[in-house]
Amino acid sequence: MTAASLSMQADAQAGAATQVAAPAAGSRVGFDEVTIAYGASTIVDRLTLDIDPGEILALIGPSGSGKTTALRALAGFVRPVAGRLTIGDTDVTRLPPYARGIGMVVQNYALFPHMKVEENVAFGLDARGTARDIVRERVASSLRMVGMLDFMGRYPRQLSGGQQQRVAIARALAIRPRVLLLDEPLSALDAQIRRTMVEELAKLHRELPGLTVLYVTHDQAEALTLADRIAIMRGGRLAAHAPSNALYRRPPNRFAAEFLGRANLLDVSVAGHEQGTPFMRVRFGAGTLLAAAHPQMEAGAKALLCVRPHDLVLRRDEIHCNAVTGTVQAIQWQGDLHALTVEVGGNASPVRVVSAPLREPPAPGTTVELYFAAEDATLIADEAA
Numbered sequence: 533m534t535a536a537s538l539s540m541q542a543d544a545q546a547g548a549a550t551q552v553a554a555p556a557a558g559s560r561v562g563f564d565e566v567t568i569a570y571g572a573s574t575i576v577d578r579l580t581l582d583i584d585p586g587e588i589l590a591l592i593g594p595s596g597s598g599k600t601t602a603l604r605a606l607a608g609f610v611r612p613v614a615g616r617l618t619i620g621d622t623d624v625t626r627l628p629p630y631a632r633g634i635g636m637v638v639q640n641y642a643l644f645p646h647m648k649v650e651e652n653v654a655f656g657l658d659a660r661g662t663a664r665d666i667v668r669e670r671v672a673s674s675l676r677m678v679g680m681l682d683f684m685g686r687y688p689r690q691l692s693g694g695q696q697q698r699v700a701i702a703r704a705l706a707i708r709p710r711v712l713l714l715d716e717p718l719s720a721l722d723a724q725i726r727r728t729m730v731e732e733l734a735k736l737h738r739e740l741p742g743l744t745v746l747y748v749t750h751d752q753a754e755a756l757t758l759a760d761r762i763a764i765m766r767g768g769r770l771a772a773h774a775p776s777n778a779l780y781r782r783p784p785n786r787f788a789a790e791f792l793g794r795a796n797l798l799d800v801s802v803a804g805h806e807q808g809t810p811f812m813r814v815r816f817g818a819g820t821l822l823a824a825a826h827p828q829m830e831a832g833a834k835a836l837l838c839v840r841p842h843d844l845v846l847r848r849d850e851i852h853c854n855a856v857t858g859t860v861q862a863i864q865w866q867g868d869l870h871a872l873t874v875e876v877g878g879n880a881s882p883v884r885v886v887s888a889p890l891r892e893p894p895a896p897g898t899t900v901e902l903y904f905a906a907e908d909a910t911l912i913a914d915e916a917a
């Protein structure tokens with residue numbers, strides 16, 4: 533982090549405590565047709581997105597898709613060229629960072645190296661001239677919340693990465709923000725500490741249920757574990773957004789299906805509704821399959837049938853129902869699972885299967901049937917068609 537952005541963040545922390553123009557009650561966040569440009573390049577293009585009070589919304593998307601830029605606009609470090617940002621009932625688009633009631637944690641800790649842990653956490657409150665006993669109480673309660681109370685007297689250099697990030701979270705919380713912005717807060721940590729921190733963040737949010745959180749991450753597991761809803765950005769636009777489970781189970785488009793989790797996509801055409809069921813019959817190769825019905829699809833439509841690798845069940849006998857036949861290309865044992873790639877006639881790419889460890893794994897070249905339940909298959913409009 534540069535000195536300039538460190539000091540801007542410090543301003544936000546300090547000023548949020550100063551509450552120059554405190555946002556009205558409520559922690560709903562609104563992006564309303566927000567457009568952000570650097571010079572001639574549009575980086576965020578008419579982003580419209582609400583985050584409910586107390587909700588954790590994860591913003592994911594490929595590198596350069598505009599996630600951090602959107603978050604920085606909400607923090608007040610980037611001014612949109614068009615559109616409106618709101619927190620509660622307040623239009624914050626033109627408010628300075630320190631007046632927005634926001635706490636922020638970024639990837640690389642950004643603690644003040646010359647200050648002890650307690651001074652770092654007290655920073656925003658001190659800048660406001662908060663009474664000493666209140667500062668002491670807030671510093672202690674924030675550090676307790678992240679399990680760092682015993683480290684008050686240390687300097688950041690005397691802490692591990694995970695500990696520093698816990699202190700950064702405590703510092704963001706000490707000012708009692710309405711909204712917490714987390715920009716890849718765990719990405720500098722190793723995998724095991726990350727997993728622990730994800731659990732700790734989930735627990736923290738249970739203790740602070742009114743806090744609205746915007747969480748920018750590259751890590752899908754983090755997003756799926758923590759977020760109530762996930763928004764996917766692509767090229768500065770919103771490609772999809774929905775409750776996490778729904779977005780994973782029923783991706784609305786190919787990009788969402790392939791970006792969030794792994795997806796097998798089969799080229800199919802819709803035969804029609806299966807009477808008296810919530811399913812549709814589709815044609816694939818010479819046979820037919822069943823998938824969850826898509827409300828906007830009609831008979832004859834070209835579509836992609838999306839089924840997740842772990843929803844495919846490997847069979848060696850012919851089962852004649854909702855299965856595709858293929859030839860095992862490769863199989864890998866990964867300890868707690870077997871991963872297979874299976875060549876399925878008529879499909880452009882091989883199908884991936886993830887299975888609990890198999891007692892008798894099929895050798896490459898074996899013919900297998902891949903069964904799936906109709907409710908685990910989602911139809912997606914084929915944009916190329």
Ligand SMILES: Nc1ncnc2c1ncn2[C@@H]1O[C@H](COP(=O)(O)OP(=O)(O)OP(=O)(O)O)[C@@H](O)[C@H]1O
Nearest residue numbers: 570575593594595596597598599600601602748750
């Ligand atoms: N200060 C700046 N001046 C000019 N262009 C910028 C500036 N900051 C970001 N960009 C450009 O804006 C685009 C979006 O950047 P942003 O950091 O928002 O993406 P991101 O989705 O957060 O990516 P990543 O996942 O890699 O962090 C990128 O092409 C980036 O180069």
